[in-house]
Amino acid sequence: MSPLFDEQFLAFQSALAGRYSLERELGRGGMGIVYLAREVRLDRPVAIKLLPPSAHAAGLKERFLREARTAAKLSHPHVIPIYAVEEIDPFVFFAMAYVEGKTLGARVRQQGPLPPSEAARMLREVAWALAYAHEQGIIHRDVKPDNILLEDATGRALVADFGIAGLVRDAATLDGSEVIGTPEFMSPEQALGDMIDHRSDLYSLGAVAFFALSGRLPFEGPTSTAVLAKQVSPAAAPPLTAVAPGVPRRLAQIVDQCLAKDRQQRPQSAGRLGEQLSRNLEQRKDLPVALRAFVKHDGRLDGPGVLVYPFIVQPLSLIPAAYFGALAGFLSFGTLMAVVPSAILIGRARRLLKSGFEHVDLDVAFKTEIERGREERAFTAGHKPAVLERLFRLGAITSFTAGAGSLAVAILAPGYDAAWFSAAGTFLSVGLFTGLGNLIMLQRRRDVDSEFWGKLWTGRIGRWLFGIARTFLPRGTHTSAMTHRPTELVIAMAADQLFADLPKDTRKGLAELPDVVARLEADARRMRARLEEIQDTDLDGPIPTGPGDAGRVITALRRERDQIQNRLADTVAALETIRLSLLHLHAGKISVGSLTTDLSRAREIAADVDRLMEGKREVEILLKKSTAERARTV
Numbered sequence: 001m002s003p004l005f006d007e008q009f010l011a012f013q014s015a016l017a018g019r020y021s022l023e024r025e026l027g028r029g030g031m032g033i034v035y036l037a038r039e040v041r042l043d044r045p046v047a048i049k050l051l052p053p054s055a056h057a058a059g060l061k062e063r064f065l066r067e068a069r070t071a072a073k074l075s076h077p078h079v080i081p082i083y084a085v086e087e088i089d090p091f092v093f094f095a096m097a098y099v100e101g102k103t104l105g106a107r108v109r110q111q112g113p114l115p116p117s118e119a120a121r122m123l124r125e126v127a128w129a130l131a132y133a134h135e136q137g138i139i140h141r142d143v144k145p146d147n148i149l150l151e152d153a154t155g156r157a158l159v160a161d162f163g164i165a166g167l168v169r170d171a172a173t174l175d176g177s178e179v180i181g182t183p184e185f186m187s188p189e190q191a192l193g194d195m196i197d198h199r200s201d202l203y204s205l206g207a208v209a210f211f212a213l214s215g216r217l218p219f220e221g222p223t224s225t226a227v228l229a230k231q232v233s234p235a236a237a238p239p240l241t242a243v244a245p246g247v248p249r250r251l252a253q254i255v256d257q258c259l260a261k262d263r264q265q266r267p268q269s270a271g272r273l274g275e276q277l278s279r280n281l282e283q284r285k286d287l288p289v290a291l292r293a294f295v296k297h298d299g300r301l302d303g304p305g306v307l308v309y310p311f312i313v314q315p316l317s318l319i320p321a322a323y324f325g326a327l328a329g330f331l332s333f334g335t336l337m338a339v340v341p342s343a344i345l346i347g348r349a350r351r352l353l354k355s356g357f358e359h360v361d362l363d364v365a366f367k368t369e370i371e372r373g374r375e376e377r378a379f380t381a382g383h384k385p386a387v388l389e390r391l392f393r394l395g396a397i398t399s400f401t402a403g404a405g406s407l408a409v410a411i412l413a414p415g416y417d418a419a420w421f422s423a424a425g426t427f428l429s430v431g432l433f434t435g436l437g438n439l440i441m442l443q444r445r446r447d448v449d450s451e452f453w454g455k456l457w458t459g460r461i462g463r464w465l466f467g468i469a470r471t472f473l474p475r476g477t478h479t480s481a482m483t484h485r486p487t488e489l490v491i492a493m494a495a496d497q498l499f500a501d502l503p504k505d506t507r508k509g510l511a512e513l514p515d516v517v518a519r520l521e522a523d524a525r526r527m528r529a530r531l532e533e534i535q536d537t538d539l540d541g542p543i544p545t546g547p548g549d550a551g552r553v554i555t556a557l558r559r560e561r562d563q564i565q566n567r568l569a570d571t572v573a574a575l576e577t578i579r580l581s582l583l584h585l586h587a588g589k590i591s592v593g594s595l596t597t598d599l600s601r602a603r604e605i606a607a608d609v610d611r612l613m614e615g616k617r618e619v620e621i622l623l624k625k626s627t628a629e630r631a632r633t634v
Contacts, residue, residue, distance in 0.1 A: 009035075012050060015088045020048060020095065032064075036098060039083075045098040046083060050091060061092055068094040070138060071162035078129035080149065080160045096160075101152045104212060105145030113215040116247050117281070122150070123209050124277035125157040130205065131270035134198040138162060141196070143204035144185040145211055183227040184217050188261050191231045199263040202273060206258025206266075210237065213251075214244035218259055236261060248371070250280050250532070290355040291365040298348040299362075300453050301341055313337055342465070349469035359457075359466040360489060366454030373447035389441035392434045399431030488524035491575045492517050498582035506585070509592045513578070516602050520575050523609040527568045530613070534561055567609050574602040 012035075013022045019040055026034040032049045039046050051064045065085060072082035072094070085094040104122070108114065114122065126148060133140060140147075140162055147161045183191070187203035190196050210218045218237035219230040237259045240252040247255075254276050260266050267273040313336045321329025349359075385393075403424045410420030442448055456462055495517050499507065534557050581598050584590045 008033075012091055012093075015091055016048075020046070022048070032093075037095070039095065046095045047098045048093050048095050050093040064092055067162065074133055074136065074138070074162065076129055076132045078125045078156065078158050079133070079162075080158045099149050099151050099158055101150050103146045104148040104150055104157070104208070107150055108145065108212055108215055113244065114212045116213065116251055118155070119209065119212045120251055120277050120281050121155075122148070122157040122212065123205065124274050124281065126159055126205060126208070127270045127274035127277060129157075129159040130198070130201050131274060133159075133162065134201070134270055139196065139198055140201050140204075141190065142182060142185075143201050143208060144182045145208055148208065183224040183231065184219065186228070186231055187263075188232045189263065191228045197263070198270065199266050199268070202258050202266050202270060203260075203263070205270075205273070206255050207237075209255045210240055210259065213240060213247050213255065216243055234261060248280070251277075254280065288357075290352060290357060291361060292369075294348070294352050294357075295362070295365045295369045295450065295454075298351070299345075299457055300449070301344065302449065309340070310337070346465050346469045346472070349466050350472050353466070353469055353473060358493065359463055360493075362454075362457050362462065366450060366458065370447055370450050370454060373450060385445065386441060389438060389445075392438035392441055395434035396431050396438050399427045399434060403427030403431055486525065486528060488521050488572050488575055491572065491579050492521035495575065495579045495582055498579065498586065502582075502585070506592060510595060510599075513595075513599060516599050516606070517575065517578060519606050520571050520578075520602055523606055523613075524568060524571045524575070526613060527564045527571070527609065531561065531564055531568070563612055567605075567612055570605050571609060574598075574605045578602060 009022065009025070016022065016037075020037045021040060023036045023038065026036050026047060028034065032051045035048045035050065037046050037048050038044065049068075051061065065087065068082065068085045072085055075081065080096050080099060082094050082096045086092075102110075113119075126143070130140060130143070140159070142161060143159070147159060149158045149160055150156070151158065185204045185207040187196065187200040190200050207218050210216070219227055221227040221230060237256070240247055240255045241249070244252075254267075254273070258266055258273070267276065313333060316336065317329045317333035320332045403426075406420050406424035406427055410424060439448065457465075496514060499510065499513055499517075502510070577598050578595070581590060581595045585592070585595055
């Protein structure tokens, strides 16, 4: 008989006749068999989970019914709803919503690791579902990739199978006398049979995240016992970045924190974990269309004309060479190769300026594009260089080295110059070919093109091109501050514009103002960067106690965070004071002397910021020491 329609299938269908129509088996596991069916009365597809009759004698029947009814109380967009929990002798089952999609486990096994942005969204949705369940007093106890369903139509993540979850009847913890769960995703306390709480689910979610982002498990072994032994050992899981280098640092830190063996060092709630993941996703904003077009197309010279242009310039440069000599020809060729492309880039910079953007916007734009490209390339080409890329690199290095050596011998050894020049030409040709091959292979893993143009546009050449482009703007054209710019940058740009509009003699009396404004803006940028480094650390939970420096690190980070937030507010306020004073100066309400006093106060604030940023070394030393101790235990 076909396994799709075995005797149990037929007997179960007979018991359900008139209420549900079974179509086929979807899967089976330790806690039951899942069938796809249609509910007759409401004419809708459902998934029915059946507890095998053979398991009734093992005492699972009561637990199955109790915990299925508990799970049926949950109503959340990211929890698969249970419609009914029933017993029709000898069958015990529950009917739940049928979701068209595949499990996270199947998705990773078939297509490889998820892109970081997709994984972060999935993890946030699961964290939301767990936070809701924990508020109802329910701990899942079996969070794993095969219990997370990804809906085909929307990509939404839904948590399934609270079938072995326990109802927390007191306000503290769950009696974990039974070891239930999946070894590869089980928390240390659950594996030991100790009392567990909601943070056990967060450890399991960390293991799920590790698998989703790397395609590997944090702990592996030949048997379940071997895996459990690693789960309960003091040795930490390998850092996620060690096995998946393309994962953004902040997201990797969140996953590593979830996998802490000490539950006190994990996020202290699923809701707080969801907030951390939300901040990680919010930092990855889409670029405005003008900037996106510039970093992808307009800011580059990569069209077919780039290949044709040298062949047009070369015959043109022969004209001055014929009349004025070879030097004039070379100078003409170089001038034409530089001037026309520069003019094209200046025109494109002018168009971006007219759209309301400034040169300072390009840094964020190129970084965003490179980060997004890194994710896509990591998904398709992996993180490590392929064998062919390594061979090309080795060939390029060897050939260029041999070519340089041959050229040196040709110059320094008279009488052998022809042979050595020939050898140098051969080696350098091979080096050029293999170097080009290495570059092509490298481009599969890294967006080398965007990295090159990003460095060009954000560096001195880019500032020079934008400076020239600005002179060609129509009179009265002003760029407008865009919402993605940091507040301090917007204020500093406004202050610079107000300063530039002052009479020349007044500007001489305030010659130091642009430097003070630039320093305050740079200080604010440094402090925001430092806050981003520490904002994903869970600093609001209880301070860990016991051996190690974890408690000292948390205390030091809290103190540093509070100090930086206060100084950031002071720095932005100083910038705002300078801007308002410039406005009053334009209106004739204050004198240059009053503004000079504001600048003196601003310099004092900048000096305080320097001392504060120097003080972060204490925390960094503690973090390095803690990381080194953790590495020694692995």
